[in-house]
Amino acid sequence: MIELRDIRKAFGRNHVLRGVTLTVPKGESMVIIGGSGTGKSVLLKCILGLVRPDAGQILIEGEDASRAEREAFLARFGMLFQGGALFDSLPVWQNVAFRLMRGATKRPKAEAREIAIEKLRRVGLKPEVADLFPAELSGGMQKRVGLARAIAAEPEIIFFDEPTTGLDPIMAGVINELIREIVVEMGATAMTITHDMSSVRAIADDVAMLHGGVIQWTGPVADMDHSGDPYLDQFIHGRAEGPIEAVR
Amino acid sequence: MILLNPVGALGRAVLDGLAALGRLTLYLGATLYAMVRPPFYFREFGHAVWVIGYNSLPVVGLTAVFTGAALALQIYEGGSRFNAGQVVPSIVAIGMARELGPVMAGLMVAARVSSSIAAEIGTMKVTEQIDALVTLSTDPMRYLTVPRVLAATVTVPVLVAVGDSIGIFGGYLVGTQSLGLNAAAYLKNTADYLEIWDVTSGLVKGAAFGFLIALVGCYYGMNSGRGAQGVGAATKSAVVAASVLVLAANYILTTLFFAA
Numbered sequence: 001m002i003e004l005r006d007i008r009k010a011f012g013r014n015h016v017l018r019g020v021t022l023t024v025p026k027g028e029s030m031v032i033i034g035g036s037g038t039g040k041s042v043l044l045k046c047i048l049g050l051v052r053p054d055a056g057q058i059l060i061e062g063e064d065a066s067r068a069e070r071e072a073f074l075a076r077f078g079m080l081f082q083g084g085a086l087f088d089s090l091p092v093w094q095n096v097a098f099r100l101m102r103g104a105t106k107r108p109k110a111e112a113r114e115i116a117i118e119k120l121r122r123v124g125l126k127p128e129v130a131d132l133f134p135a136e137l138s139g140g141m142q143k144r145v146g147l148a149r150a151i152a153a154e155p156e157i158i159f160f161d162e163p164t165t166g167l168d169p170i171m172a173g174v175i176n177e178l179i180r181e182i183v184v185e186m187g188a189t190a191m192t193i194t195h196d197m198s199s200v201r202a203i204a205d206d207v208a209m210l211h212g213g214v215i216q217w218t219g220p221v222a223d224m225d226h227s228g229d230p231y232l233d234q235f236i237h238g239r240a241e242g243p244i245e246a247v248r
Numbered sequence: 249m250i251l252l253n254p255v256g257a258l259g260r261a262v263l264d265g266l267a268a269l270g271r272l273t274l275y276l277g278a279t280l281y282a283m284v285r286p287p288f289y290f291r292e293f294g295h296a297v298w299v300i301g302y303n304s305l306p307v308v309g310l311t312a313v314f315t316g317a318a319l320a321l322q323i324y325e326g327g328s329r330f331n332a333g334q335v336v337p338s339i340v341a342i343g344m345a346r347e348l349g350p351v352m353a354g355l356m357v358a359a360r361v362s363s364s365i366a367a368e369i370g371t372m373k374v375t376e377q378i379d380a381l382v383t384l385s386t387d388p389m390r391y392l393t394v395p396r397v398l399a400a401t402v403t404v405p406v407l408v409a410v411g412d413s414i415g416i417f418g419g420y421l422v423g424t425q426s427l428g429l430n431a432a433a434y435l436k437n438t439a440d441y442l443e444i445w446d447v448t449s450g451l452v453k454g455a456a457f458g459f460l461i462a463l464v465g466c467y468y469g470m471n472s473g474r475g476a477q478g479v480g481a482a483t484k485s486a487v488v489a490a491s492v493l494v495l496a497a498n499y500i501l502t503t504l505f506f507a508a
Binding site for chain 1: 295
């Protein structure tokens, strides 16, 4: 279970998070939605320790994230970055097996390669892709490789940052299905950030809307369409008119 | 604005410079700390040796041969004014080993390597590859900075040694083919006057320059701003800072060597 208690973060005068409190039950898929610049990515980075919150507490299975041993803590997570964030200098299989070739979970090279190819197959990529470099792949393939890397060490918690951004609708649908299948199959706790409402409906068990630096609404995905919350309604229907100011 | 308040602008520039120096010093401390704590990434170190050292050989060699050749001509021209044209071999050798070899190699590597390191790491930062490293339980300081800094510290003295040899050879070519100096006498004169300390002091300078160049490249890369403009600015700053630091370190080391 992931518990966020009153997380606050400001960059200079820009108070991005103003007290985010949210609980993600173990094995559930939580999707966080919200406009651009509302701090969704900052929230994920706070959990991972990439950004230090100014205040608040982050608990993973009841353990304070700020006090956890760093390597063991991070070993529990997998993350799919928005742009893939694949290492240009390494072939695809070494990107996927990166964690498996270093640190406490280090495996022999041949075994790491085998696992990488298996994970690539799991995300629908052929073994021939393993020896290509990221620059030789399409955007959709890069996302799949990023997904394979995120699940390579079979983490308990997986974060997905805008998993369908920049993809055509069909490829976005494929990635959404893959994410849902993998999360269910692995029994992992998942947190996804997206603007894409089709992703929300495909991936989410629960939804949280971040607005004005706080969680504006949270609940099961089934309740999203009749929440009665004007902010959420405006967002999910993409209306220019409503309580959320649209810049024209 | 600068015209209206020149003192204020100067003050701001000095404060910004001191702040940057402070941040670089903290980065230096973090690098030294990471250097002595495992894990060590030998593969990345080997790759950095290849990229920084081997790939810099052509530019360092070309710079050295022309510098040595021009130096021979200048010394001959200057020496002839008081009938001392025969000092060309010894002055070329000492000048290359003590000063021009390390400084020219340092500046060439500063231009070539600090820019490439800053651009590479800066791009990694803006494309979230650095964040990805962290989430994969890999410390970017140990994985990116330490191998590059160590590789530059080890390889730049080798480049300096190669540059010294090529520069002296450039002087030899000009001296024997163009200035009419005797080849055997040229070599003997070079060997007689060149001391071990002349060479080793240049190599020590090379190690210091290599360390600073890679450190500055990594620092600006890690602190790159967003987007192409941020990476471009980081690259430019890295080259400027590395070049200035090479020349400043050269003066400080030369002063120390004279005092010793």
